[in-house]
Amino acid sequence: MTGIVFACVAPHGSEIVEDLAGSTPELMASTRASLQALGKAARAASLDAMIVLTPHGTRVEGQFALADSERMAGEVESHGVTLTMERRVDRTLARSVAQAAEADGLRVASLNFATSEGPFSNLPLDWGVIIPLHFMPDVPVVVINPPRGTDLAPHERFGAALARAARESGKRVGLIASCDWSHTHDASGPYGFHEAAARLDGAVVDAMKRGDLEALATFDATFVEDAKPDGLWQTLVLAGAIPREARHVDVLSYEAPTYFGLLCARVTSTA
Incomplete structure (x- = not known):
C-alpha cells in the first residue's frame, strides 16, 4: 500500500518533550504518552516520508507555503535546554x-x-x-504552512490534492496536522482568559470523536478569535486528505495544563 498510511493530529507545546519540561515533567505527561504511542504507530507504518502541516513556519498570505529546500533545520529552547533537529526534504514529493x-x-x-x-x-x-x-521516525519531510484567515474552503481541496500526490508517488507517507488548540484558557497566559476557550476545545474534541473534522469549518469567526486556536487550518487539510466516508478518528488524549489546549488523535483510513 502506498499513499497516506499514517495520519494524526498532534500538538507542539515544548514541554511535551520531557527534556524541555524543566522541573515539572508531569505537566504534559498525558500528551507525552499519547505522542509516544503515535510515534510507535508511525514507525510500524514503515514510512518513506512525513508531511507536516504547521501553523508556525514561513507564511505567505492567502497561499499554501510549501518548503522546497534541500534540508531544514531548527531548534527549540525551554528551561535552559535546547532541542535541535535537521531533516532532509523529500523535494520530489513536495x-x-x-x-x-x-x-x-x-x-x-x-x-x-x-x-x-x-x-x-x-x-x-x-x-x-x-x-x-521528535517522537516520529527519522525520514525525509515535506513541511507545509496552510494559510490562516476565515476562508476555509481551499483547505479540504488542498488535502485532496495532497493525498492524490502521495498515492501517485508510490511512497508510504505519513501526515501530521500539528495543532495546539485554544490559547485563552488562563488569565496569566499571553492572550488572557476567555470562556470561549473551553467551549471551542470541547466542540473540537466532540467533532474528533465523531470523525467529523469538517465541523471545524462551521465555527463562527468571533468564536475563533476569542478562543485563539491554531489548529483549524491544518485539521481541515487533513479532512480533505482522508475523506469522511473512509475516516476513523481515535482521540488518545486532551488536556489544557497551561493556557493552551493539547489534543492527540490518530486518523486512519478504511479505504
Whole structure:
C-alpha cells in the first residue's frame, strides 16, 4: 500500500518533550504518552516520508507555503535546554504536492533559500514541526504552512490534492496536522482568559470523536478569535486528505495544563 498510511493530529507545546519540561515533567505527561504511542504507530507504518502541516513556519498570505529546500533545520529552547533537529526534504514529493494543488486551481508558494541546492539550501524548522517530529521516525519531510484567515474552503481541496500526490508517488507517507488548540484558557497566559476557550476545545474534541473534522469549518469567526486556536487550518487539510466516508478518528488524549489546549488523535483510513 502506498499513499497516506499514517495520519494524526498532534500538538507542539515544548514541554511535551520531557527534556524541555524543566522541573515539572508531569505537566504534559498525558500528551507525552499519547505522542509516544503515535510515534510507535508511525514507525510500524514503515514510512518513506512525513508531511507536516504547521501553523508556525514561513507564511505567505492567502497561499499554501510549501518548503522546497534541500534540508531544514531548527531548534527549540525551554528551561535552559535546547532541542535541535535537521531533516532532509523529500523535494520530489513536495513538488508533486505543489503541482497537484496548482492543477486544482489552488495558490501555492514553493519556498527555498539562498541556493537551489546544496548546503545553503536550508529553511528553518519551527517548533510546530520539531516537537511532534521528535517522537516520529527519522525520514525525509515535506513541511507545509496552510494559510490562516476565515476562508476555509481551499483547505479540504488542498488535502485532496495532497493525498492524490502521495498515492501517485508510490511512497508510504505519513501526515501530521500539528495543532495546539485554544490559547485563552488562563488569565496569566499571553492572550488572557476567555470562556470561549473551553467551549471551542470541547466542540473540537466532540467533532474528533465523531470523525467529523469538517465541523471545524462551521465555527463562527468571533468564536475563533476569542478562543485563539491554531489548529483549524491544518485539521481541515487533513479532512480533505482522508475523506469522511473512509475516516476513523481515535482521540488518545486532551488536556489544557497551561493556557493552551493539547489534543492527540490518530486518523486512519478504511479505504
